[in-house]
Amino acid sequence: xxxxxxxxxxxxxxxxxxxxxxxxxxxxxxxxxxxxxxxxxxxxxxxxxxxxxxxxxxxxxxxxxxxxxxxxxxxxxxxxxxxxxxxxxxxxxxxxxxxxxxxxxxxxxxxxxxxxxxxxxxxxxxxxxxxxxxxxxxxxxxxxxxxxxxxxxxxxxxxxxxxxxxxxxxxxxxxxxxxxxxxxxxxxxxxxxxxxxxxxxxxxxxxxxxxxxxxxxxxxxxxxxxxxxxxxxxxxxxxxxxxxxxxxxxxxxxxxxxxxxxxxxxxxxxxxxxxxxxxxxxxxxxxxxxxxxxxxxxxxxxxxxxxxxxxxxxxxxxxxxxxxxxxxxxxxxxxxxxx
Amino acid sequence: xxxxxxxxxxxxxxxxxxxxxxxxxxxxxxxxxxxxxxxxxxxxxxxxxxxxxxxxxxxxxxxxxxxxxxxxxxxxxxxxxxxxxxxxxxxxxxxxxxxxxxxxxxxxxxxxxxxxxxxxxxxxxxxxxxxxxxxxxxxxxxxxxxxxxxxxxxxxxxxxxxxxxxxxxxxxxxxxxxxxxxxxxxxxxxxxxxxxxxxxxxxxxxxxxxxxxxxxxxxxxxxxxxxxxxxxxxxxxxxxxxxxxxxxxxxxxxxxxxxxxxxxxxxxxxxxxxxxxxxxxxxxxxxxxxxxxxxxxxxxxxxxxxxxxxxxxxxxxxxxxxxxxxxxxxxxxxxxxxxxxxxx
Numbered sequence: 001x002x003x004x005x006x007x008x009x010x011x012x013x014x015x016x017x018x019x020x021x022x023x024x025x026x027x028x029x030x031x032x033x034x035x036x037x038x039x040x041x042x043x044x045x046x047x048x049x050x051x052x053x054x055x056x057x058x059x060x061x062x063x064x065x066x067x068x069x070x071x072x073x074x075x076x077x078x079x080x081x082x083x084x085x086x087x088x089x090x091x092x093x094x095x096x097x098x099x100x101x102x103x104x105x106x107x108x109x110x111x112x113x114x115x116x117x118x119x120x121x122x123x124x125x126x127x128x129x130x131x132x133x134x135x136x137x138x139x140x141x142x143x144x145x146x147x148x149x150x151x152x153x154x155x156x157x158x159x160x161x162x163x164x165x166x167x168x169x170x171x172x173x174x175x176x177x178x179x180x181x182x183x184x185x186x187x188x189x190x191x192x193x194x195x196x197x198x199x200x201x202x203x204x205x206x207x208x209x210x211x212x213x214x215x216x217x218x219x220x221x222x223x224x225x226x227x228x229x230x231x232x233x234x235x236x237x238x239x240x241x242x243x244x245x246x247x248x249x250x251x252x253x254x255x256x257x258x259x260x261x262x263x264x265x266x267x268x269x270x271x272x273x274x275x276x277x278x279x280x281x282x283x284x285x286x287x288x289x290x291x292x293x294x295x296x297x298x299x300x301x302x303x304x305x306x307x308x309x310x311x312x313x314x315x316x317x318x319x320x321x322x323x324x325x326x327x328x329x330x331x332x333x334x335x336x337x338x339x
Numbered sequence: 340x341x342x343x344x345x346x347x348x349x350x351x352x353x354x355x356x357x358x359x360x361x362x363x364x365x366x367x368x369x370x371x372x373x374x375x376x377x378x379x380x381x382x383x384x385x386x387x388x389x390x391x392x393x394x395x396x397x398x399x400x401x402x403x404x405x406x407x408x409x410x411x412x413x414x415x416x417x418x419x420x421x422x423x424x425x426x427x428x429x430x431x432x433x434x435x436x437x438x439x440x441x442x443x444x445x446x447x448x449x450x451x452x453x454x455x456x457x458x459x460x461x462x463x464x465x466x467x468x469x470x471x472x473x474x475x476x477x478x479x480x481x482x483x484x485x486x487x488x489x490x491x492x493x494x495x496x497x498x499x500x501x502x503x504x505x506x507x508x509x510x511x512x513x514x515x516x517x518x519x520x521x522x523x524x525x526x527x528x529x530x531x532x533x534x535x536x537x538x539x540x541x542x543x544x545x546x547x548x549x550x551x552x553x554x555x556x557x558x559x560x561x562x563x564x565x566x567x568x569x570x571x572x573x574x575x576x577x578x579x580x581x582x583x584x585x586x587x588x589x590x591x592x593x594x595x596x597x598x599x600x601x602x603x604x605x606x607x608x609x610x611x612x613x614x615x616x617x618x619x620x621x622x623x624x625x626x627x628x629x630x631x632x633x634x635x636x637x638x639x640x641x642x643x644x645x646x647x648x649x650x651x652x653x654x655x656x657x658x659x660x661x662x663x664x665x666x667x668x669x670x671x672x673x674x675x676x677x678x679x680x681x682x683x
Contacts, residue, residue, distance in 0.1 A: 087484065087485075089488075131665065131669070132682070135668075135669050135672065135673070135676075136672055136675070136676050136680055136682045137665070137668045137669060137672055137682065138622055138668070138682055139682075140425065140427075140484045141612070141616070141622055141664065141665075141668050142665060142668065144427075144608075144609065144612060144661070144664065145609075145613070145660075145661040145662065145664035145665035145668070146661065146665070147609075147661065148609045148657040148658055148660050148661025148662075148664070149657070149658045149661040149662060149665075151657045151658075151661075152654055152655045152656070152657045152658030152659075152661070153658065155654040155655075156652065156654050156655060160654055217681045218679070218681055221678075221679060221681075267488070267489075267492050270485075270488070280482065280485060310500060310503075312496075312499040312500045312502070312503065312504070313496050313499070313500050314496065314499075315492040315493075315495045315496040315499065316492070316493050316495075316496020316497060316499070316500065317496065318492055318496075319431075319489040319490060319491070319492030319493035319494075319495075319496055320489065320493060322485070322488065322489045322492075323475055323481065323485075323486060323489035323490070323493075326481050326485050326486075326489075327475060327479040327481050
């Protein structure tokens with residue numbers, strides 16, 4: 001079961017005579033797909049470096065990597081869901097939920113706490129996926145509902161206050177305490193996950209199946225793939241990666257609250273995935289490029305400040321970035337009706 | 340009709356046989372009463388649980404008061420969902436419009452006092468943001484959920500920038516701030532405004548091109564296009580109407596809060612979308628109506644109110660809306676499940 005065969009198969013089911021037109025249509029997208037995110041990051045980085053030279057000399061790269069680490073993990077999870085053609089609006093709420101669960105269990109059960117947290121949030125993600133795939137509900141509606149439930153769950157288990165991770169904090173300290181090549185370990189964890197996901201999508205049966213679902217779900221279904229389970233898997237991965245992001249939040253801040261660090265990760269996460277070359281129509285994702293997507297998104301506020309935009313405008317800038325990024329990168333050739 | 344009868348009977352008779360059955364079929368079909376029965380059942384349950392507190396005039400006024408914001412937003416949201424799109428930008432538009440209104444009317448910061456023009460400016464902000472959503476969605480063909488997600492945060496950003504880093508702008512006591520909670524005919528003004536929006540929305544949905552085309556587009560965009568409906572233009576109009584409704588809700592919310600805040604709309608998105616779906620409007624478009632949404636809003640507001648009266652923590656409010664949203668979508672789409680159906 002080679003990747004090539006899988007990619008061709010679904011595409012040829014509905015439009016068999018499409019073979020000739022394809023290379024011409026694909027070419028510019030491939031170019032963007034491979035170097036676009038890196039080029040965008042480089043351009044923005046150069047802009048910041050010219051306008052604010054102090055950014056380079058004052059350890060700006062390390063600060064950037066700290067901020068990009070959580071965004072990267074959320075974006076990787078979001079990308080997995082976008083890869084099968086759905087969207088997960090609940091994954092930022094999962095980050096908060098995971099952070100609060102971890103903060104409360106870290107004292108009592110120590111090293112087992114991160115494992116328990118990851119298991120819980122992976123299960124939450126899987127339930128999301130299960131309902132989307134087998135209930136056949138639009139994913140934005142379902143995850144909007146889960147978002148509400150998770151927000152309430154976070155409020156209830158934290159008693160609507162800030163929860164501090166008091167004991168066993170040293171377990172997570174190395175994530176931001178140690179540096180490798182000048183960047184904190186947490187960022188490298190994200191990069192490692194990205195490379196792992198790239199290999200997963202490229203070389204495993206499940207990864208290729210997810211690609212097939214994203215490119216043409218009907219085709220994948222007719223090819224006998226278990227499309228529903230691939231969706232469950234994508235959402236479970238999104239939950240798992242959001243859980244890892246929750247661990248980073250605790251490692252970084254030592255505390256979590258429903259309105260604290262991480263509560264506004266939804267949009268940066270989606271933006272990073274899209275700037276990283278992920279197509280919201282599904283099937284086209286390069287996790288390694290999402291690293292640059294996350295770095296770009298983390299750099300946006302710094303860049304915006306450098307050109308004189310107030311920090312209050314941050315969400316305004318993110319909102320415009322996401323609209324512009326989708327509008328510029330969306331392939332429109334095959335979308336007849338857009339809802 | 341009967342007192343205008345001139346005696347000939349000919350003119351009146353011609354439309355008479357065809358119209359009454361059609362109307363009756365549309366309005367009084369028994370299965371359409373399900374949502375109303377659910378609302379009545381909900382009220383009965385909570386009255387039994389809290390006999391002394393639930394069915395009192397004060398509490399009913401509280402429910403109507405809480406229902407007014409989602410009712411106003413629900414009008415726009417229903418129209419958008421009828422066309423098969425979705426508007427997630429509600430909370431951002433509310434924040435931007437609310438801040439615009441507070442800063443342009445008499446406030447403790449003393450930034451400006453334009454009187455009624457403040458409301459016009461706030462509504463214009465909403466129309467502008469709605470137009471942005473609509474234009475990007477229809478002209479650049481970006482899926483509506485992603486555009487309106489972006490516009491949500493654009494609106495929040497505008498509100499935050501307007502808020503700046505100065506003190507909170509409070510509205511002066513009395514006067515316009517007291518308007519929403521003042522009672523007219525025993526009902527808060529806020530609810531009367533909401534009722535006016537719902538009635539206007541029903542009129543638009545039933546008797547105007549905008550409303551009829553919204554149903555047609557939601558039912559099938561290709562067929563609508565084939566029949567000469569300017570689909571893209573009417574989709575744009577629908578988003579503009581939704582922006583207008585969200586902005587009006589933002590102004591009302593700012594009045595009720597008595598101060599300017601970027602997060603004035605927090606939580607309304609769930610409530611509204613859950614209400615639209617539970618009312619029976621299909622997320623796929625083409626089926627449903629504004630009166631249905633109004634019943635859905637009343638159901639959810641009564642549910643939240645009743646739970647709080649029964650001693651459930653207010654922290655779980657968003658979970659109630661979330662669960663109801665998921666359950667309603669599941670129940671609504673369950674009969675349409677099929678092996679080959681593709682839902683993104």
